[in-house]
Amino acid sequence: MNKHITLNRRAFVIGTAAVAGAGLSVGMDIPFGGPTVVRAADGSPEVNVWVVIRPDDTVVIRIARSEMGQGTLTGLAQLVAEELECDWSKVTTEYPTPGQSVARKRAWGDFSTGGSRGIRTSQDYVRKGGATARMMLVQAAANEWKVPASECTAANSTITHTPSSKKTTYGKVVEAAAKLTPPADAEIKLKDPKDWKIIGKSVLRLDTVEKTNGQMIYGADIKLPGMLNAAIKDCPVFGGKLKSYDEAKITGMKGVKKVVKVGETAVAVVADTWWHAKTALDALPIVWDEGPNAKVSSESIAKWLAEGLDNSQPALIGNQNGDAKAVLASATKKVEAVYSYPYQNHACMEPLNATALYTADKCEVWCGTQNGEAAFAAVLEVSGLPADKCEVHKQMLGGGFGRRGMTDYVRQAVTIAKQMPGTPVKLLWSREEDMAHGAYHPITQCKLTGAFDADNNLTALHVRLSGQSILFSLRPAALENGKDPAAFQGLSPTGDWAIGYSVPNLLVEHSMRNPHVPPGFWRGVNVNQNAIYLECFMDELALSVGQDPVAFRRKLMSKHPKHLAVLNAVAEKIGWDKPAPQGVFRGIAQHMGYGSYVAAAAEISVTDGNKIKVHRIVASTDPGYAVNPAQIERQIAGSFVYGLSGLFYGGCTVKDGAIEQTNFDTYNSMRIAEMPKVESIVMPSGGFWGGVGEPTICVAGPAVLNAYFAATGKRIRSVPLKDQNISFA
Amino acid sequence: MANLTINGKSINVDVEDDTPLLWAIRENVGLTGTKYGCGIAQCGACTVHIDGAAMRSCGISVSEAVGKQITTIEGLAAANGALHKVQQAWVAKDVPQCGYCQSGMIMAVVALLKEKPKPTDQDINEAITNICRCGTFQQVREAIHAAANA
Numbered sequence: 108m109n110k111h112i113t114l115n116r117r118a119f120v121i122g123t124a125a126v127a128g129a130g131l132s133v134g135m136d137i138p139f140g141g142p143t144v145v146r147a148a149d150g151s152p153e154v155n156v157w158v159v160i161r162p163d164d165t166v167v168i169r170i171a172r173s174e175m176g177q178g179t180l181t182g183l184a185q186l187v188a189e190e191l192e193c194d195w196s197k198v199t200t201e202y203p204t205p206g207q208s209v210a211r212k213r214a215w216g217d218f219s220t221g222g223s224r225g226i227r228t229s230q231d232y233v234r235k236g237g238a239t240a241r242m243m244l245v246q247a248a249a250n251e252w253k254v255p256a257s258e259c260t261a262a263n264s265t266i267t268h269t270p271s272s273k274k275t276t277y278g279k280v281v282e283a284a285a286k287l288t289p290p291a292d293a294e295i296k297l298k299d300p301k302d303w304k305i306i307g308k309s310v311l312r313l314d315t316v317e318k319t320n321g322q323m324i325y326g327a328d329i330k331l332p333g334m335l336n337a338a339i340k341d342c343p344v345f346g347g348k349l350k351s352y353d354e355a356k357i358t359g360m361k362g363v364k365k366v367v368k369v370g371e372t373a374v375a376v377v378a379d380t381w382w383h384a385k386t387a388l389d390a391l392p393i394v395w396d397e398g399p400n401a402k403v404s405s406e407s408i409a410k411w412l413a414e415g416l417d418n419s420q421p422a423l424i425g426n427q428n429g430d431a432k433a434v435l436a437s438a439t440k441k442v443e444a445v446y447s448y449p450y451q452n453h454a455c456m457e458p459l460n461a462t463a464l465y466t467a468d469k470c471e472v473w474c475g476t477q478n479g480e481a482a483f484a485a486v487l488e489v490s491g492l493p494a495d496k497c498e499v500h501k502q503m504l505g506g507g508f509g510r511r512g513m514t515d516y517v518r519q520a521v522t523i524a525k526q527m528p529g530t531p532v533k534l535l536w537s538r539e540e541d542m543a544h545g546a547y548h549p550i551t552q553c554k555l556t557g558a559f560d561a562d563n564n565l566t567a568l569h570v571r572l573s574g575q576s577i578l579f580s581l582r583p584a585a586l587e588n589g590k591d592p593a594a595f596q597g598l599s600p601t602g603d604w605a606i607g608y609s610v611p612n613l614l615v616e617h618s619m620r621n622p623h624v625p626p627g628f629w630r631g632v633n634v635n636q637n638a639i640y641l642e643c644f645m646d647e648l649a650l651s652v653g654q655d656p657v658a659f660r661r662k663l664m665s666k667h668p669k670h671l672a673v674l675n676a677v678a679e680k681i682g683w684d685k686p687a688p689q690g691v692f693r694g695i696a697q698h699m700g701y702g703s704y705v706a707a708a709a710e711i712s713v714t715d716g717n718k719i720k721v722h723r724i725v726a727s728t729d730p731g732y733a734v735n736p737a738q739i740e741r742q743i744a745g746s747f748v749y750g751l752s753g754l755f756y757g758g759c760t761v762k763d764g765a766i767e768q769t770n771f772d773t774y775n776s777m778r779i780a781e782m783p784k785v786e787s788i789v790m791p792s793g794g795f796w797g798g799v800g801e802p803t804i805c806v807a808g809p810a811v812l813n814a815y816f817a818a819t820g821k822r823i824r825s826v827p828l829k830d831q832n833i834s835f836a
Numbered sequence: 837m838a839n840l841t842i843n844g845k846s847i848n849v850d851v852e853d854d855t856p857l858l859w860a861i862r863e864n865v866g867l868t869g870t871k872y873g874c875g876i877a878q879c880g881a882c883t884v885h886i887d888g889a890a891m892r893s894c895g896i897s898v899s900e901a902v903g904k905q906i907t908t909i910e911g912l913a914a915a916n917g918a919l920h921k922v923q924q925a926w927v928a929k930d931v932p933q934c935g936y937c938q939s940g941m942i943m944a945v946v947a948l949l950k951e952k953p954k955p956t957d958q959d960i961n962e963a964i965t966n967i968c969r970c971g972t973f974q975q976v977r978e979a980i981h982a983a984a985n986a
Contacts, residue, residue, distance in 0.1 A: 176934030176970040311930050318935030319923040321869020321909035325936060328868035336863075361852065382851075382859035456873050456881060456936040456969050505871070505936030506969050538874045737930065741975065745933060748971025771878035771967060780961035782973035 144285045147201075152285035154243055156203070156214040157187055157236030164264055164278035166193045170200050171208070171215035172225040173477050174314060175507035176745075177800040178738035179225035181312045185734055186230055189305045190237030190297060193277065194264040200313055205483035206498040218479035221512045221628055223701040223798020226734055230796055231297075238295050240284075247284035248275050300732065300793060309737030314503075326475040326502040329462045331531040335364055336381035337523050338388040339534060341373035341544050344764035345623050347398035348372050357387045366391065367526045369519050377527065381535050400623040400764040408550060408622045408761060409447070415573025415618030416445060416554040422571065422616040423588075425595030429612030434567035438558030442651045444644055446555070446824045448636030449758035450766075451548035451629050452774055457505020458541045459516040463524035464531040465490060470497050470521060475504035477512040485514035489521040508749065509628035513546050538770050545766070546627020547759055549575035551594075553640040558612075563652040565663065567612035570598060570641065576619050577626045577633075591619060596633040596700055597805070598641065603702040603797075604634070606641070607670030608663040624761060630749050631804035634700040638805035639812065639826070642696035646813045647822065656813065657683055657695060669729055669792065670697055673706040676727040676788050681708040691722060694813025696806040701798030703730040707747075707806035709783070712836070713818040719828075720836035721751070721783035721811055728788070728803055731795035739799050744785040746804035752777045754808045755835060758827035781835040838898045842867070843911030853899035858882040860898050861908060869909035869939045873967070880966030883940035884908050890947035892940075909939035912946065922946050925983035933970035941966045945980055954984050 145153040151161040159167040168187045174180035184200050208215045216232060217224075241261050248266040249256040252273055259268050264277045300306075317323040342348055352374050354366045362383030369375050374393060378384035414420060418432070435441060461474035463486075470490035476482040479501050486497045504511055520534040536544075551574030558567040576591035585592075594617045596604040606615075629635070649659030657678050664671040674697040678684075687693050690712050697706035710723045726743045733739055756775035760767045768774040808826075815833075816822050823831065840847050840857075842865060849864040861870050861884070870893060873881030877895035884893045885907035912920045919927065922945050932938045941964070948955055948963040955963070960980055968976070 176932075178933070311927075312932075314935070315927050315930060315932055316919075318932035318938050319926040319942060320913055320919065321867070321939050323935055324868070325871075327872065330866065330868075380859065380863040382855055382863060454969060456871070456879065456934065456967070458872065504934060506934045508969070535872075538876075741930075741933065741972070744974045745971030748973060749969060752969075770876055771874045772876060776879075776967045776969060777971070777973075778961075778967065779964050779973040779976060782971075782977070785974055 152281055154240040154281060154284050155236055155289060156211070157233060158191060158240040160277045160281040162278045164194065164197050164276050166191065166198045166264065166277070168198060168200050169203050169215065171203060171218050172229065173218070173220040173479065173501060173504060173507070175220070175475070175477060175504035175511065177225070177742060178312055178735060179220065180314055181310065182226050182734040182738065183229065183233055184313060185305045185308070185310060186226070186233050187237035189303055190234045191241050192261040192263070195305055195310060197264060198313070202501050204498055204500060205479040206494065208480070209483065209494050219481065219512065220477040220507070221509055223801040227702060227796040227798055234297050235295050238297060239289050242290050242295070243284040243287045244277050244280055246287055247280040251280065251283065306732070306734050307736070309735055312738065323503050325457050325505045326460045326462065326473060327457055327505065327535055329473045329502065329533060331462065331464065334462065334531040334533055335377050335379060335527070336384050337375045337377045337532050337534040338381060338384040339369060339373055339375040339519060339536065339540060340388060340393060341540065342395045342397070343543050344395065344397040344401050345625055346400045347764070348396040349374055350394040350396040352394070353392040357391050360387045360390065363387045365527065367523055369522050373519065375523050375534065377523065377532055381533070385537060397764060403623055403764045404762055405760040411622070412550065412552045412573045412620055415620050416552055416571055418571070420618050422618040423590040424614065424616045425590070425592070426598055426600045426606065426613060426615035429567070431567040431569045431612040431614035434612045435556055435558050435569055438567065440559040441556060442648055443554065443556045444647055444824060445552060446640045446643065447552040448550070448639060448826050449760070450550050450624060451753045451757045452542055452545040452759050452768065453506070453508045453510035453627070453629055454541065454771070454774060454776065455506030455508060455510055458536045458538055459510070460533065460535040461517045461520035462531060462533040463520040465521065465524040466529055468492070468496055470524070471500065472498070472517055472520060473500045473502055474517055474520070475502045475507070475511055476517065477504070477507045477509070481512065481514050482517045485517045486521055489518050490525065508630040509632070510546055513627060515544070542768050542770060542774060543766050545759070546625055548629035548635065548753070549577055549626040549633070550622065550624070551575060551636050553636070555640060555644040557644070557648045559652055563654070565610055565648060568610045570615040571618070572616065573618040573620060575621050575626050577628060579619065579621050580626050591617065593633055594619070597637040597698045603700070605699050607667040607697055607699060608660070609666045610663060623764070624766070630746065631700070631801045634698055634802065634805035635750065635753070635808070638696060638698040639809045642698065642806070642809035643812050643822070643824070646694070646816065660697070669704045670699060672792070673697060673704045673727040673729050673790065676790060677706045677708040677725045680786065680788060681710065681725045683708065692814045692818035694810045694815070694817060696809035696813065698805050700802040700805060702795060703728055703797030703799065703802040705803045705806050707810040709807065709810035709814045711811060711814040711818060713815065714836055716819055717833045718836035719811070719815060719833065723784045723786065724807055724810065725786045726788065726803055726806065727790055728799070729790050729792050730797035730799050731791055731793060733789050733791040736789045739789050740787040742799050743787045743803045746801065747785055747807040748777050748782065750804040750807050751811065754811070754826055755828045758830065838902050840898065840901055840906060841904065842906045843908060849898065851898055853897060855898045856894050857884070857896045857898055857901045857906070858893040861893060867908050867910050871936055871939055873937065878967070879937070880944060881937050881940040883943040883966065885943060885947060888947065888950060890944045909943060912942070920946060921986045922949065922983045925979040925986060929975050929979040929982060931972055931975040931979050933972055937966055937968045941968065941976060945983070949984060955980065
């Protein structure tokens with residue numbers, strides 16, 4: 108299952124090079140076959156919206172979701188190719204544009220790439236797309252041979268008429284296939300997973316070569332004729348405004364073309380090069396109206412959140428059974444602890460950027476985005492032009508992690524371009540701007556209280572969250588009677604974010620408090636802190652009654668077999684029941700998110716009480732189906748780097764209403780020397796489709812923190828560790 | 837105006853002397869494989885070779901680079917397009933995720949292997965200090981050893 112297979116990469120390289128400049132035909136509103144054949148820019152016919160086949164048998168698979176490193180481009184192509192029965196070595200991919208999708212009645216469905224949804228929420232219709240195309244290609248061959256389609260089979264891009272052994276290839280019949288009426292939905296039968304040949308294989312990614320030779324084009328690399336470059340500063344205090352700036356002070360600086368106001372809050376300098384724009388912007392005297400939040404600090408936020416931990420404050424319930432409060436009130440043996448998790452910046456390696464060209468009758472944007480349709484809607488709104496006059500050209504993302512699902516940078520770029528009609532302008536944020544204007548991982552605190560009976564059985568657990576809601580800020584329509592269901596990720600009674608423990612009396616509630624700092628979806632979102640809160644506290648509970656942390660958990664997990672299975676897998680592989688090597692200490696954690704079950708066990712050593720060497724993390728995940736196990740392993744190890752960077756080095760603090768961290772010198776990120784060996788156990792149990800990019804991130808932190816307690820007897824309950832003088836060894 | 841030698845070619849660039857080499861390479865020369873990540877020599881995305889040594893081009897001015905051999909990621913492959921053995925190892929081990937940091941990572945690794953053809957894990961830890969937010973380090977380490985043994 109985990110073996111790499113070697114592939115011919117040449118077809119891919121040629122294919123993607125063609126895609127960059129090509130684009131698809133636009134404006135056809137017949138999504139499937141029929142008498143009118145829809146053609147790609149090079150004239151090759153679409154079999155349907157997902158599949159174009161060129162006369163040379165090259166298979167072009169359309170991908171609506173965005174590739175940002177997570178491998179969805181390759182995984183989605185595998186899903187289509189599996190049902191298409193095509194030759195994988197001839198597969199290449201291309202992005203349809205949001206404008207084309209709108210013109211074709213959203214033929215490609217959802218473009219949004221977040222919440223680890225890329226594969227799990229489109230697997231059904233993209234596989235059907237592949238199956239439909241295969242059936243049409245087979246029918247076309249059967250028609251040509253004047254035989255029943257039922258006598259024909261397809262494999263490896265070749266169609267065979269079994270009785271006569273006649274053969275043809277997809278490229279030869281595609282013209283005829285594209286003219287056929289697609290089969291009815293009821294006739295489309297997807298393959299049994301046991302028959303999968305490409306799904307489940309660790310095929311190499313389709314986008315690697317250009318990422319090693321400098322040829323991959325990211326948004327920041329866009330070049331257009333006559334293009335100018337813009338650098339921007341937005342009011343550093345969220346909620347403040349731009350009051351004034353002294354343009355005369357930078358008049359005549361080299362390359363400067365224009366200084367423009369961007370909305371009510373920001374100013375940008377437009378110049379021939381970005382370096383000139385940034386240099387002039389740094390020299391521009393700017394006066395801000397800092398507004399009502401200029402006195403807010405991390406201390407004032409923490410105080411406000413701490414008040415929300417008090418049971419007298421209003422809170423909304425996310426999970427409840429029994430009567431935890433009553434049991435706790437009368438319990439003789441109780442354990443209580445308060446945890447906290449800070450703001451975090453996404454800090455994508457590629458700072459945010461977008462290039463816009465606005466004219467009176469057209470507005471086009473080139474950018475990396477996790478949500479092509481949201482970016483497209485932003486272009487429509489800001490340009491004031493109708494959908495058929497707007498377009499978004501998606502570029503490779505230099506990291507996303509949730510940040511590029513936002514459209515603030517797209518709006519800014521169009522706002523600037525509108526003030527310079529006819530001139531393409533590339534807006535690039537400096538790293539400092541990126542740090543100052545994140546969509547920050549929300550800040551929360553959590554008080555956990557547990558009660559035991561006389562036999563040391565856990566009888567009640569109260570998890571009281573206090574802090575920020577992302578949905579309140581970004582998707583208020585998704586609140587449920589004021590409650591943010593996402594706040595309970597990993598703590599919910601059932602579903603994609605189900606808690607893995609049965610406690611006779613359980614109460615999980617959230618006192619929502621929304622500081623002025625804008626929150627966003629940061630890889631893993633609320634499982635990051637919820638897993639630390641719950642899984643470190645489970646250790647506290649276990650150890651308070653002298654029980655082994657794994658044995659203690661197992662007693663509560665009998666009704667949660669999939670949670671238990673991933674926990675057992677890491678316990679077994681790390682050798683939990685055997686002593687750790689001399690000087691090495693272990694910690695363990697399990698959680699659920701995005702429909703997948705995850706667990707981790709860490710081995711660490713600690714020197715001088717505060718220098719942690721993470722030697723090894725064993726990590727398991729059950730995502731239901733594993734489309735590409737090697738890529739899942741990379742997501743596990745990569746998510747640990749992101750999560751542990753946040754744990755050790757992260758944390759964005761607020762002073763005078765603004766974020767204090769300015770760059771990687773004050774918001775550090777793990778390096779290779781700090782990377783533990785990650786041993787992944789990909790254990791798909793089948794029957795459901797869970798996410799991959801995010802769920803695993805949350806278990807590394809609590810596993811390491813629990814190991815730190817085992818090593819030192821010190822319980823760490825707040826993040827980042829740097830604030831407690833704890834570092835990597 | 838400064839005369840730079842980039843990937844073996846002599847190129848005149850019309851920039852101020854104190855312009856960071858990174859921006860001259862990206863904006864004036866037009867080679868965009870070298871990336872901007874931080875501008876303060878922390879992340880390594882802009883790593884190029886100056887006379888064979890890995891340097892962070894955001895922290896070097898154009899005037900400091902005059903008269904030196906500058907190599908960017910675009911200059912690593914052979915003239916016939918054959919990838920450098922480090923690039924080949926990157927492809928074989930499927931290292932990149934988003935890929936944005938990988939130009940700088942690869943340039944740093946090529947310089948390391950020139951100095952230490954068979955680096956130990958400790959050598960790698962000391963020499964490779966580039967940031968990768970996707971977290972490709974496990975594959976980076978594997979690929980370095982694979983390239984060293986190629």
